[in-house]
Amino acid sequence: MSKPEHPAPDTGSAAVRLAAEVEILRRQVEELVPLVGRVDELGDVVAHVSQTLAAVAARRRPAPAPSWLAAPAEQVAARGLLDELAVWLREIFLRYPDGATALPDCWLWHPDVVEELLWLMHAWLAAYQGADASVAAASDWHDRQRPGVVNRLRKAAGSCSPEAHQTRPGWSAPTGGPVPVPGLDAVEAITAWWAQHRDRMPPEPVAAQPSNGFGGVLG
Template identity: 55%
Template structure:
């Protein structure tokens, strides 16, 4: 005798005992959960990237600060302590032998009296430090090295050639009663009238300036 009673668990199947539309909905929910699970770590990854970016910004700022805080020394305003000037010349001459004089054009125009010319020493000091920044500094780069080769070094060579290229040690010596060529500090023109000019510019710049002392208007000596 057959029974008309329905089974206790109708539609039991693989999807937790459900089949048909309910099973499909369960599969959809499960798929969405698998797609969303990887996104749960996204906020943490964004925070991590933000931290990396902040550290990178601090590093760049630190490099720029160090670079700006380390200017090249100057020979023209070097300390009056002989130990300091000796150390500076020692470093410079070592660099000249190792780097600068390796370039034929630089060696050809550097006179043997170069150290008697403060302007030449000044040029070579900054060029040495530009080389160091390009090759050894915290911001050393191919671009800086290229600029040193293409613009900075040729510029110094050109100015040395123009200014002292024909000079020699003999010209700095006393020969035949001729006074030696010495590198003395130049006198600033009109130094004695600086206060007068300053007062005129501050209080009466719309009027005619004071006449140069010791000269007439047309430039002839009084």
């Protein structure tokens, strides 16, 4: 009895099927290529968002206010703090009548008063010009921070009487200009003392020279 013969494999059909499978795979790969690009784009977007959030978080960190009580023992740095403060006092703080009356002529001789004014200045800068400046921050400065400092200045160093207040140079000027910052002739002596010898007695204020009534000084 003879063995059954197996039919020869149809190589043509197999080749066709293989070619079809290759074509399917090629199309699938082509469909994946744009996805790879999208994944790369998505990675760039995530990195950009992360950097943006980090920058926003850095801006939202509250900036520290300088301290007069802990100012560096360096005269130029101390003078810089007082120069900036004097400009702000003239342009902002002394435009409020209660601020003008609460600031005594001897304010430079009261380190606690300088400290209060420095942080109040930086609170104003943060409320009006900082990265997180807002109406709410400005409202808090007006309603709580500034009145609190004014009240403490009155308790710590006293305030001017109405009679003394009316005799301030330029106070009754019709132009409505800023009130002069008192005691600025002592800035040099105060900064030298505070920067180098704050553990000693402060320098004595120089007595005001009498006026001849015509804008000059007697003597």
